[in-house]
Amino acid sequence: MTHIEQATPRDLDAFLDVLSAASARLHARGIDQWPRRFAASKVLPDIEAGRAYVVRDGRPVVATTILSEVGDADFWTPAELADPAYYVSKIATVDGYTGLGSALLDWCGRQAARQGGELLRLDAWRTNPDLHAYYLARGFRHVRTVELPHRNSGALFERPARDTVTDAMRDYGLADPSPVEVTP
Template structure:
């Protein structure tokens, strides 16, 4: 399997991929990702070079977004002073479930963040999705805190404020990495 940068041609594939994940999550009893993700926002992240695809031939096995920008209102000023990269939208196709591809994508992200000069790989998760929170704990992340106050971008209450982090470092993820070298983080 190989990791590549997403391209605008991947937009419909990624939107369908997210719908598949939302259906699976809903069957588990969570309302996470129950609202469709705006195509224009996804396209903007693709064009910024922060969306990556895990591919097996012409099939998409997974995707991850890795960015140096934190979602507003989650991390403290002191935390934001530490060099960090942030994981978003980690998704693995149900056809590839049970192969630890999510864990390996997190290892890849930690390795890429390390090569960019980040100390921390950070993420936020749905505050009510305890199964997902446990998954991240099992992947070596430490829970930092849960942010419930404030509002989400769309004006509703914050729902994704369970914060976790783990140190970055070199990792053997086993993927062929066809992405460009990461840009060094700005000090």
């Protein structure tokens, strides 16, 4: 049975491995979305701040996400950044866990709502229409696309944060309202 827990610095390599596996799948489909391997500096601050989560199936990490109250000022306006919103990033799964990404998005939305968030937001790669369709099919709406020369992401999506348990969450053991807290 899978379960979600707060990532610790000990999880850094496994977290990066899951992102690398997802990146390899994208690159194999001709989608140059993520680097082959993220630098530790792109994840470690979120782990240390308690914003990063891992999903385990037994011992191995099979999915990752970061859930933060801090939005990217490159994309979201000052007024939007003042909204009661949470931002999801670095969401990825390993092969063989169909539906886990959707369950993890639902879990993030529930966590956001339970912490006073009204919206769950994310930014996606601008040139990945399949990913845009994936988010739209999961209840997100496209807010706008921001094109910056120094960023490849910028397709902005949001949906209401809801304190509900979905079938996908139940299927993957993510219905418990809180992640397992692990001491570093």
